[in-house]
Amino acid sequence: MASQTLYDKLWAQHLVTQRDDGSALIYIDRHLLHEVTSPQAFEGLRLAGRKPWRRDANLATPDHNVPTTLKERSAGNAGILDDVSRIQVETLDANCESFDIEEFRINDERQGIVHVVGPEQGATLPGMTVVCGDSHTATHGAFAALSHGIGTSEVEHVLATQCLIAQKMKNMQVRVEGKLGLGVTAKDIVLAIIGRIGTAGGTGYAIEFAGSAIRELSMEGRMTICNMAIEAGARVGLVAVDDHTIDYLKGRPYAPSTEQWSAAVEAWRDLVSDDGAHFDKIVELDAAEIEPQVTWGTSPEMVVNVSAEVPDPAGAADETVTQGMTRALEYMGLSAGQKITDIQLDKVFIGSCTNSRIEDLREAAKVAKGRKVADNIQLAMVVPGSGLVKRLAEAEGLDKIFVEAGFEWREPGCSMCLAMNADKLGAGERCASTSNRNFEGRQGYGGRTHLVSPAMAAAAAIEGHFVDVREYDYDRGNAREMSA
Amino acid sequence: MKKFERLQGLVAPLDRANVDTDLIIPKQFLKSIKRTGFGPNLFDELRYLDEGYPGQDASSRPLNPDFVLNQSRYRGAQVLLARRNFGCGSSREHAPWALDDFGFRAVIAPSFADIFYNNSFKNGILLITLDEETVERLFQETEASEGYRLDVDLERQQLTTPGGETITFEVDPFRKHCLLEGLDDIGLTLEQSGAIHDFERRHRAARPWLFRDA
Numbered sequence: 001m002a003s004q005t006l007y008d009k010l011w012a013q014h015l016v017t018q019r020d021d022g023s024a025l026i027y028i029d030r031h032l033l034h035e036v037t038s039p040q041a042f043e044g045l046r047l048a049g050r051k052p053w054r055r056d057a058n059l060a061t062p063d064h065n066v067p068t069t070l071k072e073r074s075a076g077n078a079g080i081l082d083d084v085s086r087i088q089v090e091t092l093d094a095n096c097e098s099f100d101i102e103e104f105r106i107n108d109e110r111q112g113i114v115h116v117v118g119p120e121q122g123a124t125l126p127g128m129t130v131v132c133g134d135s136h137t138a139t140h141g142a143f144a145a146l147s148h149g150i151g152t153s154e155v156e157h158v159l160a161t162q163c164l165i166a167q168k169m170k171n172m173q174v175r176v177e178g179k180l181g182l183g184v185t186a187k188d189i190v191l192a193i194i195g196r197i198g199t200a201g202g203t204g205y206a207i208e209f210a211g212s213a214i215r216e217l218s219m220e221g222r223m224t225i226c227n228m229a230i231e232a233g234a235r236v237g238l239v240a241v242d243d244h245t246i247d248y249l250k251g252r253p254y255a256p257s258t259e260q261w262s263a264a265v266e267a268w269r270d271l272v273s274d275d276g277a278h279f280d281k282i283v284e285l286d287a288a289e290i291e292p293q294v295t296w297g298t299s300p301e302m303v304v305n306v307s308a309e310v311p312d313p314a315g316a317a318d319e320t321v322t323q324g325m326t327r328a329l330e331y332m333g334l335s336a337g338q339k340i341t342d343i344q345l346d347k348v349f350i351g352s353c354t355n356s357r358i359e360d361l362r363e364a365a366k367v368a369k370g371r372k373v374a375d376n377i378q379l380a381m382v383v384p385g386s387g388l389v390k391r392l393a394e395a396e397g398l399d400k401i402f403v404e405a406g407f408e409w410r411e412p413g414c415s416m417c418l419a420m421n422a423d424k425l426g427a428g429e430r431c432a433s434t435s436n437r438n439f440e441g442r443q444g445y446g447g448r449t450h451l452v453s454p455a456m457a458a459a460a461a462i463e464g465h466f467v468d469v470r471e472y473d474y475d476r477g478n479a480r481e482m483s484a
Numbered sequence: 485m486k487k488f489e490r491l492q493g494l495v496a497p498l499d500r501a502n503v504d505t506d507l508i509i510p511k512q513f514l515k516s517i518k519r520t521g522f523g524p525n526l527f528d529e530l531r532y533l534d535e536g537y538p539g540q541d542a543s544s545r546p547l548n549p550d551f552v553l554n555q556s557r558y559r560g561a562q563v564l565l566a567r568r569n570f571g572c573g574s575s576r577e578h579a580p581w582a583l584d585d586f587g588f589r590a591v592i593a594p595s596f597a598d599i600f601y602n603n604s605f606k607n608g609i610l611l612i613t614l615d616e617e618t619v620e621r622l623f624q625e626t627e628a629s630e631g632y633r634l635d636v637d638l639e640r641q642q643l644t645t646p647g648g649e650t651i652t653f654e655v656d657p658f659r660k661h662c663l664l665e666g667l668d669d670i671g672l673t674l675e676q677s678g679a680i681h682d683f684e685r686r687h688r689a690a691r692p693w694l695f696r697d698a
C-alpha cells in the first residue's frame with residue numbers, strides 16, 4: 001500500500017461509505033457534549049422520535065456557563081445566579097438523564113472543560129474519531145485521534161446515527177525542529193505558527209504537528225498546540241503516537257482494560273505518518289528562533305514577539321489587511337510602535353481549554369511563587385480545567401502559592417475564556433489571557449484580550465505589564481521534568 | 485430543512501475581513517435553548533451602541549447609524565456580501581440561525597471557515613465562494629447603485645447581476661441536492677443503517693477497546 005499520512009489512516013479506518021460526489025459517511029467513536037450546543041439537538045431527536053444510536057459513545061459535562069466561585073458552586077445548579085445559564089445547565093442534566101447519557105455534573109469532581117475532561121479520563125484514545133459541538137475539539141488530536149468541532153445539527157446527526165457526513169481534508173504538516181529556549185512553551189509555538197500561516201492558513205486542511213520540538217513536548221503541551229489548530233483555520237490538529245501518548249493513557253478510567261491494553265498499544269503504534277507520505281503543504285519552523293508571543297490585536301494571527309513593538313498597519317500586504325489592523329488597534333487602544341513590554345494590564349486570566357491543565361498551573365505557579373500581584377491588576381484569576389486538575393494542584397500546594405501572591409483560585413469551567421458566566425472584562429479593560437481567542441468582545445463587551453502562555457500571564461500579573469519571562473528570574477526547568 | 489428557492493435578493497455589503505462567529509452572534513445569546521429568535525441580535529455589537537443581553541426588547545435599543553445593515557437602503561437584504569474568512573471561530577450554529585432569522589438566504593465571500601460552512605448548508609443558507617476580484621467588483625457595484633439585487637440560481641449555479649452579467653459558482657453536488665430538496669440528512673443517513681451496523685461490527689472486532697459496553 002502507498003505511504004499514508006496519519007490523517008489518511010484515521011480517515012480510512014472510519015470510512016463507512018464513500019459517495020461518488022466526494023462526501024462520505026464516517027463513523028464516530030466518541031461524542032462529547034456540553035450545555036451550550038446540545039439542547040437544540042436533543043430537542044430535534046425528541047421531535048423526530050429518535051434515540052441515540054450508541055449511548056456508551058457519549059460523555060457530557062457542563063462547562064461554559066458554570067460559575068467559578070465557591071459561593072455559587074456550593075449550592076450546585078441552584079447556586080447559578082443567572083437564570084438563563086441555570087436553565088441551560090439543567091437542560092443538559094435532564095437530557096442526559098432521559099437519553100441515558102453519562103454526565104459529570106456540576107459538582108462532580110470529574111466535571112470540567114470538555115477538552116480537559118476527555119483526555120484526563122482516557123475517554124479520548126488514539127485512533128478514535130472524536131467530535132463535540134465545540135471548535136476546540138481539535139485538542140484531542142494530540143492523541144492521534146481524528147477530532148474536530150461540529151455544529152448543533154451535526155450533534156443531532158451523530159447522536160442519531162453515530163456517523164457524520166464529511167469530506168476528506170487535505171494534509172498539511174507543520175514541522176517544528178530544534179530545541180525551544182528556556183521559558184518558551186507550547187503556547188508560544190502555536191501562536192508563532194498562527195502568526196506565520198494566518199487564521200485561514202489551515203482552512204481545508206488537517207494539520208499534523210511534527211518535528212523534534214513537538215516530540216519533546218508533554219501531552220499537555222501537545223494538547224495546547226492542537227487546541228489552537230482551529231485558530232489557524234484547521235478543524236483538525238494531530239500529533240503522532242509515541243511513548244508520551246501511551247504513558248499518559250495508562251491506568252486512566254476509560255482507557256483499555258488490562259486484557260485489552262497490549263493489543264491496543266500495538267494498534268496505536270501504527271498511528272504515525274509513513275515515511276514518504278504525501279503532504280499537500282509543509283511549513284517549517286525553527287524552535288530555537290521562537291520567542292515568547294503576545295497578541296496585540298483582535299485575531300490570533302495578530303501576534304508578535306514579546307521583544308517587539310505593536311506593528312504599523314501602513315506596512316501591511318494589502319488594503320483589507322491594513323483596514324483590519326487599523327480597526328484592531330483602535331479597538332485595543334494601542335498605537336503602532338508601542339513596545340509590547342510597555343502595555344499596562346488590568347486583569348489576568350489563567351485558564352481555558354488551551355492552558356488550564358496541571359502543567360500550565362505548575363508553570364504559572366513557579367513564576368508567582370514568593371511574589372505579589374501588582375497594584376494596578378484589579379483581578380488575577382486561576383481557573384483549573386477540571387475538578388481533578390484542581391485537586392492535584394491543591395495536593396501540590398499550587399493553590400497556596402497563587403493565593404499568597406494575590407491570585408484568586410477558582411472552581412473549574414470555561415470562565416473568562418468566553419465570559420458566558422459572571423467572569424468577564426468590563427469595557428476597555430485589558431487582560432493578559434492564556435485562552436485562545438482575542439476577538440472583539442470575546443471576554444466581555446469592549447474587553448481587550450492579549451493571548452499569552454501561562455508563564456507570561458503570571459509574570460504580567462506580577463509586574464502589571466508584559467515582561468519577557470526569559471529574562472525573568474524564576475525556577476524554569478523544562479516541561480518534561482515538571483510533569484514527570 | 486427549508487428548500488433553497490431561486491431568489492432576486494437585495495445585496496448588503498459587509499466590508500470587513502475575518503468576521504468571526506463572536507461578531508456574528510455574541511456569546512450571551514448562546515444561552516438560549518431554542519433555534520429561533522436570534523435575528524435581532526445578529527451582529528449585535530456592530531449593530532447597536534449599547535451592550536445587548538438575552539430577553540431584551542431590541543426595538544428600544546440605540547442603533548449604530550454607521551453600521552451597514554442599519555441603513556434603510558439595505559432593509560430586507562437577503563444576500564450578504566462579505567470578505568475573506570467569513571465565519572471563523574467557534575462551531576456555534578447560532579451564527580447561521582441568526583443570519584437565517586434575520587432574513588439572509590445566501591452569503592458571498594472569497595472564503596469561509598470550514599465549520600461555519602457546514603453549519604450554514606445544514607440550515608438552508610447557500611454560501612457562495614467567488615474569487616477576490618469578483619467579490620471586489622460586486623462590492624463596488626452594490627455600493628454604487630441603490631437597490632442592487634442579484635439573481636441567485638442554485639439549480640444552474642449562477643448569479644446574474646442587474647446589468648445582465650452571469651457569474652457561475654461551484655457547490656458540491658450533495659449539498660446542492662440537499663438544499664434544493666430541503667432534505668433532512670439524518671433521515672438520509674438512517675437509510676444506510678445496514679452499512680453502519682456492518683461497519684460497527686467490523687470496527688468492534690478490530691478495536692474492542694473503543695466500545696465500553698462490551
Ligand code: SF4
Pocket residue numbers: 063064113114115134136352353354413414417418435436
Ligand atoms: S475554555 Fe473557552 S475555548 Fe475552551 S471550550 Fe470553553 S469556551 Fe470554548
